[in-house]
Each structure stands twice: as C-alpha cells, then as structure tokens.
Amino acid sequence: MSASNYNWVCFECRTSRRHPKISGQIPACPDCGHECFCLGYKVEVPRRDAVREWRLLREECRKRLYARQDQQQQSNVRRQHDLEKEIARMEALGENKDRERQIRKLKEELTRRSTEPLTRREF
Numbered sequence: 001m002s003a004s005n006y007n008w009v010c011f012e013c014r015t016s017r018r019h020p021k022i023s024g025q026i027p028a029c030p031d032c033g034h035e036c037f038c039l040g041y042k043v044e045v046p047r048r049d050a051v052r053e054w055r056l057l058r059e060e061c062r063k064r065l066y067a068r069q070d071q072q073q074q075s076n077v078r079r080q081h082d083l084e085k086e087i088a089r090m091e092a093l094g095e096n097k098d099r100e101r102q103i104r105k106l107k108e109e110l111t112r113r114s115t116e117p118l119t120r121r122e123f
C-alpha cells in the first residue's frame, strides 16, 4: 500500500475511499457531496452497517481535530505575544532603516496572525 494514499471517509454515507493527502485539498463525497474526513491509513474503517462504530469514530475524530486546533490556537497566541514583545524591544532601540524594515515585517505577521479566524469544521 502506498503511504501517500489515505482513507477518506464520509460520515454521512458511512463510506470510505482512498485518496492521497494533498495540502489544502479535501475530496468531496461522490454520493452526497459532503467533505470527506481524512482518517489516515492506520485507523480501521468500520463496516457500513456498523452505525454505532461510525458514530463513535466521528466523535473521536471531532475531539482529536478540535484538540489540535486548540493547540494551534494556543501556539498562535504565544507567537503573537512574542511578536509584540519583539516589536516593542526593537522600537525602543531607536531609528534605524534595517530595524524599521524588520519591525514592519513583524507587524505584518502580527496582523496576519491576529486576524486568522479559528474555523470549526463541522463534519
């Protein structure tokens, strides 16, 4: 089995298909059009009629995804604090062309990070 092929499942239809994982691309279910969820290649896919297993799997996947998003959010907030501190530190050093360019870059990153919305993907 190729490691680039992952199991993608549709929780609505309780189906799975193999598809490579490509950053930013989420295949849609050909039956219902819902976005598929990437299970990886280690998690066993339940039988189609195992309704309870599918429900548990869905809850587990949600929990894991949301926990990961929370972590990303936390590290994003940490990075924002670091940026603010660094900007304040550099601004206190006085005028300097190179430094101003660096400060501008840091501020751009800060703006980008503070406007990034946290999206809770429902699936």
Ligand SMILES: [Zn+2]
Binding pocket: 010, 011, 012, 013, 014, 029, 030, 031, 032, 033, 034
């Ligand atoms: Zn479907």
